[in-house]
Amino acid sequence: MQMCPECSANNKDIARFCVKCGSPLRRLRGQWTVLYGRYRLERVLGCGGMGAVYLATDLRLNSKVAVKENLDTSPESQQQFATEASILAKLRHLNLPRVQDFFTADGRQYLVMDYIEGESLEEIVQKRGPLPPNDAIKQLTQVMEAVQYLHSQNPPIIHRDIKPANIKLGADGRAYLVDFGIAKILHAGSRTQAGARAVTPGYSPPEQYGTAPTDQRSDIYALGATLYFATTGRVPPEAIERITGRTDKLIPPRSINPLIPANLEQVILKAMRVNREERFSSVEEMMLALRTGVQIRSAQPSSSFQTKSQQQKLPSPPVPLRPPLPGNVKLAPSWLRFIAFVLDFLIWSAFSWIFTLGYAILLSVASRNEFWWVWSKVEQKHLFAYILLLGFPLYRAFAHALTDRTIGKAMLGLKVVTKNGLPCGFWRALGREIALFFSLMPCCVGCLWTAFDPYKQGWHDLLVGTFVIQESE
Numbered sequence: 440m441q442m443c444p445e446c447s448a449n450n451k452d453i454a455r456f457c458v459k460c461g462s463p464l465r466r467l468r469g470q471w472t473v474l475y476g477r478y479r480l481e482r483v484l485g486c487g488g489m490g491a492v493y494l495a496t497d498l499r500l501n502s503k504v505a506v507k508e509n510l511d512t513s514p515e516s517q518q519q520f521a522t523e524a525s526i527l528a529k530l531r532h533l534n535l536p537r538v539q540d541f542f543t544a545d546g547r548q549y550l551v552m553d554y555i556e557g558e559s560l561e562e563i564v565q566k567r568g569p570l571p572p573n574d575a576i577k578q579l580t581q582v583m584e585a586v587q588y589l590h591s592q593n594p595p596i597i598h599r600d601i602k603p604a605n606i607k608l609g610a611d612g613r614a615y616l617v618d619f620g621i622a623k624i625l626h627a628g629s630r631t632q633a634g635a636r637a638v639t640p641g642y643s644p645p646e647q648y649g650t651a652p653t654d655q656r657s658d659i660y661a662l663g664a665t666l667y668f669a670t671t672g673r674v675p676p677e678a679i680e681r682i683t684g685r686t687d688k689l690i691p692p693r694s695i696n697p698l699i700p701a702n703l704e705q706v707i708l709k710a711m712r713v714n715r716e717e718r719f720s721s722v723e724e725m726m727l728a729l730r731t732g733v734q735i736r737s738a739q740p741s742s743s744f745q746t747k748s749q750q751q752k753l754p755s756p757p758v759p760l761r762p763p764l765p766g767n768v769k770l771a772p773s774w775l776r777f778i779a780f781v782l783d784f785l786i787w788s789a790f791s792w793i794f795t796l797g798y799a800i801l802l803s804v805a806s807r808n809e810f811w812w813v814w815s816k817v818e819q820k821h822l823f824a825y826i827l828l829l830g831f832p833l834y835r836a837f838a839h840a841l842t843d844r845t846i847g848k849a850m851l852g853l854k855v856v857t858k859n860g861l862p863c864g865f866w867r868a869l870g871r872e873i874a875l876f877f878s879l880m881p882c883c884v885g886c887l888w889t890a891f892d893p894y895k896q897g898w899h900d901l902l903v904g905t906f907v908i909q910e911s912e
Contacts, residue, residue, distance in 0.1 A: 440469030442493075444486035456840065461866030463840075465510065467491050473498070474549060475542050478506055489516060494554060497539075504539060505555070509548040520548045526596060527552070534585035534615055555615050560669060561603035568672055572699055575669040576729055581614040582606055583662060583729075587722040590655045597653055601661035602642040603668050641674040645682050645713050656715040659725060663710025663718075670703070671695040675711065682713050703729070770895040771853050771907040782847030787834055791826040798822065832872035840865035852910045867903050874899035 440449045441464055443457035449470045450457055457464060465486055472480045477499050484492040484505060493506045509520040527538040527550075540551035560578065564570065570578070582601070589596040600618055607615040638647050644660035646653055664675045673695060676688040689711065692704045706728050712718045719725040838845040843854035843862050855871075857863055863871070878898040900906060 440472075441465075442467045442470050442480070442483055444483050444491065447482035456865055461840070461864035461868075463862040463864055465491065467510075468493070468508070474506065474544050475540070478504065478540075478549075478551060480506065490520075495551075497551075503554040503556075505536075505552045507550040507552065509550075512546060517548060520550070524548075524550050530589070530592075530596075532585050532588045534581050534613060535588070536615060536617055555607045555609050555617070557607050557609040559604050560606040560608060560614075560665070563608060564603065564669060564672055569696055570669050572670055572703055575666060576703070578606070578608060578614045579662065579666050579669065580726060580729060582616050582665075583722050583726050585616045586658050586662065587726070590658070590722060595655060597655060598658050598661075599643075599647065599653060600639065601658055601665060602639050603665055606665065640677040641668075643678060644715065645678040646715060648679050654715075655721060656718045659710050659718050659722060660712075660715070662722070662725065663707050666703075666707050667692055667711065670699050670707075678713060687713075769909040771909050773895065775851055775853065775909075776895075776907055779845070779847040779851050779853055782850060783835065783845045784831065786846055787831045788827060791823055791830065794826055795823040832876070833869075836865060836868040836872050839863055839868040839871070848907075853907055854910060855905050855907055857904055857906075863903070863905050867905065871899050871903045871905055874902045 441452055441454070442448070443450060443460060443462055444465050444467060445462040446457060446460045447470060448457055448459040450464055454464055456462065467483065467486070468474070468480050470480060470482070474480065474495075477497060478495045479498055480493045480495045482494050484494050486492075489509065489511045491508045491510060493508065495504050495506045496502070497504050509516060511517075521541075524538060524541040527536065528541070531537070536552045536555060538550065538552055540549075542549055542551075558566075569575075586598060586601065589598060598616065601616065605616065605618045607617055609615060642661045642664045644653075644657045645651075647657055660678070667673070667675050671692050673690075681687050681689055689708075692699045692707055693701065706725065709728075710718055710725055719728070835845055839855045840863065842849075843856060848854060855863055855868070857867070875897070896906060
């Protein structure tokens with residue numbers, strides 16, 4: 440059996456889509472599977488391109504744990520995963536997860552860690568909007584202390600993937616920095632990069648692109664970008680765009696949220712300088728600037744775990760707070776989507792005509808009647824209309840579920856994905872077609888919306904959570 444990455448339902452090993460929610464399956468372990476004779480898997484906490492994290496019960500200690508599985512069996516990925524395990528096993532800090540075990544089963548690697556119950560900083564901001572400045576400083580200071588602890592190791596450990604999605608806020612009010620998948624040990628005199636190199640648009644510094652060396656100041660950039668998101672609700676522009684454009688595209692935080700103190704804005708902007716020499720020299724220096732230079736306007740304490748009525752009211756950003764797409768994706772323009780739709784309609788019309796014609800020929804042979812007499816019957820025209828109008832949305836739904844794209848989209852290099860960059864699955868694809876039908880009814884307003892929406896989503900995409908993107912060259 441295998442669990443669904445979205446709903447954790449059990450499915451047969453040969454299944455490609457979940458029988459419960461229709462999501463594509465990733466060949467995960469089955470629910471209630473016991474690994475290493477000790478860890479019983481209960482549900483999927485998260486699943487990405489390279490790995491999955493399960494909630495499990497340690498049968499020996501009768502406690503909840505998080506079990507991370509490496510889905511990539513390549514030698515490079517296996518070495519990267521083992522590096523993460525060796526790094527975490529040596530660390531002891533209040534704001535870092537503790538490694539309990541590391542093992543291999545059936546050719547797959549597993550890392551057992553403390554289970555941190557709570558939401559990520561990204562989820563909290565998306566649900567409730569920007570944090571009050573004092574809350575953001577309180578939570579990020581804890582993360583900075585963890586990063587400073589990493590940098591103080593001998594040799595220093597550079598996290599290289601600090602972002603809101605990797606900061607968990609526990610029910611006890613403590614912030615945890617997680618996911619050391621691309622961390623590196625900074626050896627003295629090191630000038631080149633060994634191991635994995637990955638970027639997160641908006642949070643990775645310029646030097647993390649290409650082959651430039653990274654150091655402690657790379658984490659400082661990511662901390663500043665995370666503070667930017669926490670206080671404004673917006674993902675900062677990609678670092679590579681900031682250095683290649685004529686002007687810096689980074690909007691000052693106070694222009695988005697005027698409740699941000701001026702000194703806090705200065706700390707964020709200094710940490711996010713594209714030239715690493717102009718950033719804070721250490722996390723300790725950045726924390727000192729926050730503690731001594733930032734004045735919080737409101738003396739009334741607030742917490743990100745209070746109710747909405749208790750929290751300080753902040754103005755909403757003008758751009759909808761929708762989750763950013765993974766990786767450096769390019770959203771498809773509305774005109775290109777329209778051309779793909781027309782191509783698909785013409786292709787399906789030709790198929791419907793050929794099918795109806797073939798059916799009429801077979802019917803005339805079977806009934807020994809003249810072909811033109813059979814073709815002139817009204818039933819043939821009805822058959823063509825049924826195949827064209829009812830079959831077209833079903834064709835699109837199956838094509839999007841199985842291959843991410845229709846023939847028309849494939850010709851133009853487009854595909855339909857979820858916010859996680861994964862195939863949408865049959866039921867979501869079918870729901871998208873039903874929603875498209877209703878969005879076409881009021882003078883195509885729902886489809887024309889794509890021309891004005893920053894995420895290029897029509898109403899049907901918004902309802903089911905899909906995006907149409909261009910494949911990277």
